[in-house]
Amino acid sequence: MPERLAEMLLDLWTPLIILWITLPPCIYMAPMNQSQVLMSGSPLELNRLSEEQRILNRSKRGWVWNQMFVLEEFSGPEPILVGRLHTDLDPGSKKIKYILSGDGAGTIFQINDITGDIHAIKRLDREEKAEYTLTAQAVDWETNKPLEPPSEFIIKVQDINDNAPEFLNGPYHATVPEMSILGTSVTNVTATDADDPVYGNSAKLVYSILEGQPYFSIEPETAIIKTALPNMDREAKEEYLVVIQAKDMGGHSGGLSGTTTLTVTLTDVNDNPPKFAQSLYHFSVPEDVVLGTAIGRVKANDQDIGENAQSSYDIIDGDGTALFEITSDAQAQDGIIRLRKPLDFETKKSYTLKVEAANVHIDPRFSGRGPFKDTTTVKIVVEDADEPPVFSSPTYLLEVHENAALNSVIGQVTARDPDITSSPIRFSIDRHTDLERQFNINADDGKITLATPLDRELSVWHNITIIATEIRNHSQISRVPVAIKVLDVNDNAPEFASEYEAFLCENGKPGQVIQTVSAMDKDDPKNGHYFLYSLLPEMVNNPNFTIKKNEDNSLSILAKHNGFNRQKQEVYLLPIIISDSGNPPLSSTSTLTIRVCGCSSDGVVQSCNVEAYVLPIGLSMGALIAILACIILLLVIVVLFVTLRRHKNEPLIIKDDEDVRENIIRYDDEGGGEEDTEAFDIATLQNPDGINGFLPPLLSLVLMVMHRTS
Numbered sequence: 001m002p003e004r005l006a007e008m009l010l011d012l013w014t015p016l017i018i019l020w021i022t023l024p025p026c027i028y029m030a031p032m033n034q035s036q037v038l039m040s041g042s043p044l045e046l047n048r049l050s051e052e053q054r055i056l057n058r059s060k061r062g063w064v065w066n067q068m069f070v071l072e073e074f075s076g077p078e079p080i081l082v083g084r085l086h087t088d089l090d091p092g093s094k095k096i097k098y099i100l101s102g103d104g105a106g107t108i109f110q111i112n113d114i115t116g117d118i119h120a121i122k123r124l125d126r127e128e129k130a131e132y133t134l135t136a137q138a139v140d141w142e143t144n145k146p147l148e149p150p151s152e153f154i155i156k157v158q159d160i161n162d163n164a165p166e167f168l169n170g171p172y173h174a175t176v177p178e179m180s181i182l183g184t185s186v187t188n189v190t191a192t193d194a195d196d197p198v199y200g201n202s203a204k205l206v207y208s209i210l211e212g213q214p215y216f217s218i219e220p221e222t223a224i225i226k227t228a229l230p231n232m233d234r235e236a237k238e239e240y241l242v243v244i245q246a247k248d249m250g251g252h253s254g255g256l257s258g259t260t261t262l263t264v265t266l267t268d269v270n271d272n273p274p275k276f277a278q279s280l281y282h283f284s285v286p287e288d289v290v291l292g293t294a295i296g297r298v299k300a301n302d303q304d305i306g307e308n309a310q311s312s313y314d315i316i317d318g319d320g321t322a323l324f325e326i327t328s329d330a331q332a333q334d335g336i337i338r339l340r341k342p343l344d345f346e347t348k349k350s351y352t353l354k355v356e357a358a359n360v361h362i363d364p365r366f367s368g369r370g371p372f373k374d375t376t377t378v379k380i381v382v383e384d385a386d387e388p389p390v391f392s393s394p395t396y397l398l399e400v401h402e403n404a405a406l407n408s409v410i411g412q413v414t415a416r417d418p419d420i421t422s423s424p425i426r427f428s429i430d431r432h433t434d435l436e437r438q439f440n441i442n443a444d445d446g447k448i449t450l451a452t453p454l455d456r457e458l459s460v461w462h463n464i465t466i467i468a469t470e471i472r473n474h475s476q477i478s479r480v481p482v483a484i485k486v487l488d489v490n491d492n493a494p495e496f497a498s499e500y501e502a503f504l505c506e507n508g509k510p511g512q513v514i515q516t517v518s519a520m521d522k523d524d525p526k527n528g529h530y531f532l533y534s535l536l537p538e539m540v541n542n543p544n545f546t547i548k549k550n551e552d553n554s555l556s557i558l559a560k561h562n563g564f565n566r567q568k569q570e571v572y573l574l575p576i577i578i579s580d581s582g583n584p585p586l587s588s589t590s591t592l593t594i595r596v597c598g599c600s601s602d603g604v605v606q607s608c609n610v611e612a613y614v615l616p617i618g619l620s621m622g623a624l625i626a627i628l629a630c631i632i633l634l635l636v637i638v639v640l641f642v643t644l645r646r647h648k649n650e651p652l653i654i655k656d657d658e659d660v661r662e663n664i665i666r667y668d669d670e671g672g673g674e675e676d677t678e679a680f681d682i683a684t685l686q687n688p689d690g691i692n693g694f695l696p697p698l699l700s701l702v703l704m705v706m707h708r709t710s
């Protein structure tokens with residue numbers, strides 16, 4: 001107590017007013033020990049407070065001269081004395097009166113104006129308002145004149161431990177990996193205490209575990225929760241409930257406390273290997289099962305969870321490693337055995353596989369515990385299935401010469417029933433593939449024979465399908481494609497590749513090539529065609545023409561002399577023998593027609609017609625005049641005819657371009673020479689239908705022209 005007074009006097013020193021803090025009498029303080037804590041405090045607490053005041057005073061010296069303390073939550077029978085104002089001013093004969101104003105003056109704090117005693121007349125709560133700022137003044141009792149300037153001071157509400165610690169964020173959840181070492185930090189929790197943290201121990205918290213030992217511990221000051229046992233096993237117990245207590249007053253008895261719960265979940269680590277439920281699995285599968293079909297599943301159990309339980313499955317040994325495969329199903333965490341290659345009951349009836357499951361995510365900390373894998377044995381029994389016949393080949397290619405004799409055997413297919421109870425097989429031709437019934441097959445031995453003659457030049461390929469049927473079970477059917485190729489035989493003679501017509505110029509020179517011809521042969525010899533050309537034996541010494549074979553298998557015909565004259569001989573016929581290179585060779589005779597023509601000096605054919613050549617010279621002047629006269633006469637008749645038709649209001653029947661074109665062509669074709677008297681038969685003109693049908697070409701043309709111009 002003397003220390004406190006000394007401290008205060010240092011600070012309270014003001015020239016005008018000295019307020020004497022009268023500590024509340026001890027009789028008000030019950031219980032006694034609590035008042036001691038509050039009023040005198042520990043030396044440390046007091047020093048700290050003084051330090052704070054000194055800092056404040058440095059900036060506001062002269063005003064903050066004091067503070068009073070009043071205990072919160074005090075509820076005695078009398079108002080509690082907070083302190084006393086006193087001035088050392090010599091009052092002389094005057095009586096001094098103390099006046100109080102500011103926070104709570106008169107309502108919370110009451111002053112005895114004579115003695116200067118300040119009482120708290122209400123119960124105070126520090127957590128509600130921790131300090132009050134008031135102003136004190138000494139005045140003349142009579143005149144109310146201030147004897148000195150007003151002075152401000154603070155009444156601090158002193159804390160008592162009236163608030164328990166609280167966990168605001170509880171209840172808590174935390175995780176920690178299983179198998180953690182001792183002292184692994186799990187989480188930390190925090191409680192708050194509303195009491196004054198800087199005064200006394202009312203807010204000084206100490207944490208402890210009420211429930212959850214011996215698994216977890218808590219650091220009393222920091223509230224860090226740690227594992228208290230090493231190697232806790234999730235597979236044994238996964239969840240722990242921890243009850244944590246925070247107690248104020250530094251944990252001493254009499255302090256207030258609050259609790260919360262923390263649920264700790266152990267997370268999984270891979271500390272368990274996979275283990276097959278069975279050391280031997282049996283599966284059976286029909287031999288005709290489709291490739292890729294799942295045959296069976298094997299599963300290695302793993303006490304871990306999630307990816308720590310994941311295993312990859314492998315076939316590591318056995319006599320079926322080539323035929324089977326295993327895939328890992330991550331979802332179901334098992335292995336699926338599938339067929340990779342076809343099975344054959346008749347070849348092998350059972351297989352044994354050694355299957356391994358190995359953890360995918362190994363934790364190196366536990367790899368020393370042994371291999372994180374397991375093996376099992378899988379026995380697969382192949383079941384017999386009734387299978388259709390099997391041909392000796394997936395396809396057949398047969399070749400036959402086109403001149404093969406009817407009923408001759410051109411090939412054979414074979415098939416067998418792969419089943420143990422091998423059934424005999426019958427063969428037939430799928431008639432949809434042999435509509436012409438070109439072939440027959442022997443139902444028992446599969447020999448294919450020729451039913452109708454072949455012609456390679458008609459069809460090279462006969463692609464048919466042969467059906468094999470088991471006699472004991474007609475539903476067991478197989479089909480095989482058989483391609484029959486017809487091979488060439490030299491059964492066609494060569495001939496001219498086209499109908500040639502040769503022209504020979506009257507003014508041509510000896511040795512001139514008149515025409516080049518080539519030959520064709522429907523056959524298709526292996527080494528291609530080679531043709532031989534010759535003149536008929538009796539023509540070998542033909543005085544007029546000769547032949548010359550060209551390198552490209554064609555033939556040139558040459559004139560032997562000049563001076564051919566179409567007046568003398570208009571057309572020559574030259575028979576040529578063409579032979580092929582077959583064995584035996586075939587030959588034929590083709591005749592080339594050579595026409596003698598008049599040509600220009602550079603060898604362009606001008607006219608080959610004997611009459612056309614004669615006509616212009618033979619036509620007299622009189623004949624030409626006669627023709628002209630005829631035309632004029634015709635025109636007159638036509639004009640008359642058309643006029644007549646118009647009077648009758650009958651439309652012309654020629655309507656469209658189609659008819660016009662037809663008529664022009666007819667005119668060109670017939671040409672109506674001077675002897676074509678029928679073309680001028682006027683009788684037809686009198687028939688109205690004549691215009692549409694029988695009108696002579698020339699007249700039609702004239703009509704058309706008129707129709708167009710009108």
Ligand SMILES: *[C@@H]1O[C@H](CO)[C@@H](O)[C@H](O)[C@H]1NC(C)=O
Nearest residue numbers: 397461462463464482483484
């Ligand atoms: C027949 O089969 C052969 C060989 O497979 C093939 O080359 C040919 O094009 C086929 N012919 C027809 C008409 O399908």
Ligand SMILES: *[C@@H]1O[C@H](CO)[C@@H](O)[C@H](O)[C@H]1NC(C)=O
Nearest residue numbers: 539542543544564568569572
């Ligand atoms: C050769 O031509 C002459 C006339 O030009 C004819 O009389 C004769 O018969 C021809 N000879 C042959 C073999 O055609």
